Amino acid sequence: VGRATKGAAQSYLGYLYLLMDNPGDAVIILKRVVDSNKYALVDNYESLFNGTNENSSESVFEIQFASNTGDNVGSFTPQGYGAGGEFGWGFTRPTADLVSEFEITPKEDPRRAASILNVGEVYEGKVFKGIESPHGNRKWITGLGREAAYPWYSPVNQSLMRYADVLLLYAEALNKTSASSDAVGYINKVRARASVSMSALDLGLSPEKVLEAI
DSSP states (O other): OOSSOHHHHHHHHHHHHHHTTOHHHHHHHHHHHHHTTOOOOOSOSGGGTTTSSTTOTTEEEEEOOOOSSSSOOSBSHHHHHSOBTTTBOOSSOOOHHHHHTSOOSSSOOHHHHHHEEETTOEETTEEOOOSSOSEEEOTTOOOTTOOSSOTTOBOOOEEEEEHHHHHHHHHHHHHTTTOHHHHHHHHHHHHTOTTTOOOOOOTTOOHHHHHHHO
């Protein structure tokens, strides 16, 4: 898992079919990945982005990094993504629109807290002050294993395709081929992750609502 395997190639091919507005072929190829039983969702969502669960059962394809090798092969992402003036250089920042996409009733989606820092929240012992923006990235900004002299070299891998992505791509393809209730079933698998545990969506949702849920 995590490498350039047949499953990774099929996942990206399915994604490409969707981009080409060819959901029928996307269903066929993505179903092969799902039915392969080679991948599974991990319980701890946050562990996928902080370097503690690399090349896991959920990893379909991820970039491999290392630090302190002398070969300059570490990841720049933690330094670039970290909030400017606090955790890094702030090259990317979560927008208010993104924050508002997370459900807050009847339960706040735990993936928000695992993905985005709000002012006053603590990450790795440091309080986020929102110097440049009221919201900061939480994913991949860990200081774990960074080189002391060159903090932009991090050993934390960056996942580009996860099994959760495959399930949601498959759901989108099903939804576009008049199988919306089947699509909802796969969305609910992602929502049911142990550390997320969001309520199941109604299987009778309209295609428009299914797409919104994806």
